[in-house]
Amino acid sequence: MNQRTVEANGIEIALMEEGPLDGPLALCLHGFPDTAHTWRHLLPELALAGFHAVAPWMRGYAPTSIPDDGCYQTGALAVDACMLHEALGGADDAVIVGHDWGAFAAYGAACYEPERWRRLATLAVPPPAAMMSAFFSYRQLKRSFYIFFFQTPLAETAVSLESYAFLDSLWADWSPGYGAGYDLAKVKESIGSSANLQAAISYYRAMFDPAQHDPSYADAQLASGAIPEQPLLYLHGQNDGCMGAEVVSGIAEQLPAGSRFEVISDAGHFLHLERPEVVNPLLIDFLLEG
Numbered sequence: 001m002n003q004r005t006v007e008a009n010g011i012e013i014a015l016m017e018e019g020p021l022d023g024p025l026a027l028c029l030h031g032f033p034d035t036a037h038t039w040r041h042l043l044p045e046l047a048l049a050g051f052h053a054v055a056p057w058m059r060g061y062a063p064t065s066i067p068d069d070g071c072y073q074t075g076a077l078a079v080d081a082c083m084l085h086e087a088l089g090g091a092d093d094a095v096i097v098g099h100d101w102g103a104f105a106a107y108g109a110a111c112y113e114p115e116r117w118r119r120l121a122t123l124a125v126p127p128p129a130a131m132m133s134a135f136f137s138y139r140q141l142k143r144s145f146y147i148f149f150f151q152t153p154l155a156e157t158a159v160s161l162e163s164y165a166f167l168d169s170l171w172a173d174w175s176p177g178y179g180a181g182y183d184l185a186k187v188k189e190s191i192g193s194s195a196n197l198q199a200a201i202s203y204y205r206a207m208f209d210p211a212q213h214d215p216s217y218a219d220a221q222l223a224s225g226a227i228p229e230q231p232l233l234y235l236h237g238q239n240d241g242c243m244g245a246e247v248v249s250g251i252a253e254q255l256p257a258g259s260r261f262e263v264i265s266d267a268g269h270f271l272h273l274e275r276p277e278v279v280n281p282l283l284i285d286f287l288l289e290g
Contacts, residue, residue: 001043005063008083009076014063015056015084019047024118025090026051026287027081030058031100031124032200033167034270037186038099041276042283049284051095054088058101060199061190071214072202075221077101078108085109085116092118095287099123099272100242101203108224119290121233121283124240124269129227130254134247143242146170150204156197164188174242175268183273231258233286235279237267260286 005014016036019026026046028039036055046053057064059080060072067076085094096117098106103122110117134140149155159166167187171180191200206212213221232255236248245263252261262282267274272283 006087008087009080011059011067012065013056015054017054018043019051019053021052023050023052025088025094026053027084027096028055029098029102029105031102033187035061035186035190042280045280045284049288056084060196062196066195066199069214073206073213073217073221074104074108074224075217077105078112078220078224079217081105081109082113082116096120100125107228108220110228110230111223111226112220114229117230119231119287120228121286123235123272126234126248126251127227128225130251131247140244140247147204150201155201175270175274176239176241178274229256232256234261236263237269237271238263238265239268242269
C-alpha cells in the first residue's frame with residue numbers, strides 16, 4: 001500500500017492509497033480514536049473492484065499536519081474531503097466512506113458539494129438529522145460521557161495517563177471482545193503528542209462552541225447538518241458500545257431514495273475491523289451500483 005502526502009485546504013495531508021490512479025476515487029475517512037490504518041482491510045478490496053482507494057489521516061492526526069487555522073468544526077472536515085477530491089483528480093463518479101467522525105465529514109462533503117460524490121457509505125454514526133431525540137435518552141447520554149468530559153480542560157491529562165489507558169478502555173467498551181492492539185498502537189503513535197491529542201479532542205469541543213467556528217466554513221457547516229441526497233449505505237454494529245443500536249433503529253425512513261440500512265450482528269463500533277468479511281462486500285456492492 002502506497003503512502004504519500006498531498007496538500008489540500010492548506011494542510012499537508014498524509015494518506016494511504018491502493019488501486020489504479022485513473023479509477024474512480026473512493027475516499028475513506030476515519031474517526032476517533034483511530035487512524036487511516038482502520039481501512040487496511042477495505043482498501044485492497046476497493047482496489048480490486050477498480051477504485052482508486054484512498055485513506056487519509058484526518059486534520060490534526062499525525063502524520064497529517066495540524067492546521068494553522070486551528071479549526072476542527074464539521075464544516076472544515078467537509079471542505080478537507082472536497083479539497084482532497086480535487087487534489088486527487090476525482091471526478092463525478094467518486095464515492096466517499098466514513099466511520100465515526102469520518103461519517104460526519106462524509107455527510108458534510110456530500111451535502112456541501114454534491115456534484116463531487118456519486119454515492120456514500122457511513123458506519124457507526126448516522127446523519128445527525130436522522131437521529132432526532134433518540135440520542136438524548138439516558139442510556140445513550142451515559143455512553144456519551146466522554147463527549148461532555150472532553151469539553152473540560154482536564155481531558156488531555158486524563159486521556160494521556162498510564163500510556164493512554166483511556167483509549168484502551170474506549171475501544172474495549174465500544175467493540176467488546178475485539179483485539180485492538182494493532183489499532184491502538186497506531187492511534188497512540190498518531191495522537192501521542194500533546195499537540196495532536198489536543199487536536200483530536202478539539203473535534204468534540206467544536207461541536208458545542210460556535211466561538212471555535214471559522215466563518216469561512218459557514219456554508220459547509222450548515223450543509224453538514226443536512227441529510228445527503230445521494231444514495232447512502234448506513235451500517236451499524238449490533239453491539240456498538242459507543243452509540244447503541246436502539247438509537248439508529250428508526251432511521252431507515254429518514255434516508256434518501258436508493259439508500260440501505262443494515263445492522264451487523266456480532267459487531268461493535270469498529271464493525272469494519274471486527275467483521276470485514278461481512279462489511280466489505282456490503283460496501284463494495286453498494287458503491288459499485290448506479
